[in-house]
């Protein structure tokens with residue numbers, strides 16, 4: 001994964017609205033077309049309404065490229081309120097979202113031991129839900 005994606009994720013993590021958790025997350029993705037899209041977490045006093053950085057980036061990509069958007073790579077960075085790096089991996093719901101757009105895409109993040117880890121998106125979510133073909137809709 002190129003360093004520019006990781007540094008873009010770190011920059012956008014500083015934009016996060018995370019007053020409730022103090023966990024500022026940024027996601028930067030590259031589409032198959034080579035464009036970069038960004039997202040950060042946006043929290044809410046009603047906690048479950050909060051949205052994750054990864055989903056923000058995916059929404060920006062789909063808004064720009066439409067239904068043909070394909071995920072090539074995504075970097076996820078988390079910072080505390082002081083700007084120090086924290087470990088993060090995409091949550092379960094975001095894994096399901098990411099895999100829809102690119103099971104073979106590369107995901108990079110800080111593993112629990114602090115090192116930068118890259119994995120195949122499909123490997124983050126074995127036995128994921130796939131909508132079976134149920135004929136005409």
Ligand code: THU
Pocket residue numbers: 018021023025040041042043050051052053054076088089090091094
């Ligand atoms: N969060 C993300 O934005 N992405 C992740 O991959 C993990 C969690 C956010 C959601 C919430 O605003 C905060 O981090 C703490 O869970």
